[in-house]
Amino acid sequence: MAASRVNHRVEAALSSEEFSAEQWRVLDYLDENGPCTMSVLAQETGTSGATLTRIIDRLVSRALVYRSADGNDRRRVLVLLSDRGRETADRVRPLVHGATDQGAARLTSDERDELTRLLRRMVAEPADDSSLVSDRADGDG
Template sequence: MTLSRVPSADPSALTTAVPELLRQVAYQVSRRVEAALGPDGPTLEQWRVLDLLADGTGHPMTEIAGHAMVPPPTLTKIVDRLVDRALVYRRADEIDRRRVLVFLSEHGRRTHARLAPGVAGVAEALAGELGAQDAARLAELLERLRALPA
């Protein structure tokens, strides 16, 4: 489905077109980000974890899973691989010892700092392709959709 085939006035056609367009755009943006991460860099899901942890605080696995948009068992495998690459480490929460927090290692911090400009460049390129006004409008509409109850 292409944008030129989306009937703008037909609500029933938009009902099927909007989810499909969102899926296609998410796929295209993901491929651009993966290209910016490079063939030897982290996967997109690993990048999402590194990017969240770049705030310098530890995060619990449940929060990371939501941010990375993966189920908890998948996140465990992702974090295991990041630990194996010395990009992150786990530590028990000092307040609740039953809870495990994940932190960015110094190597992970350097890796994030090296890759972040390329990922930001993807967003800048997309905004440039749309133009400032359309990019702002798109962000506003997407935020409205994101805020809807699941």
């Protein structure tokens, strides 16, 4: 429920800039990490290949990103953030942060830090599904 409220706030902030959440994830990833291949971008943003192609096409049409052949392997295509894309990311990021901060407004600074730490840990460590299976088998899950 809380995640849904935060998502609605973020989507409202993005819609004022004519972005979808998926487009923002791609733009934000490129701004934070630099040029990458479509396959890396798909994996890192959790976007399917066909959907990512549509997103990149849309961002290219807005002159926010561009495609370029990899200098080391011309068979590979890199997606890069344009100067306009970087400026847009810098302008939109505070809107997104403001929307997410509203969701965390009831938390103390220490609680927000702890939540951030836990979420990073969840993302960084693969889930150990075997422990879930054994818990269920024991009647605990």
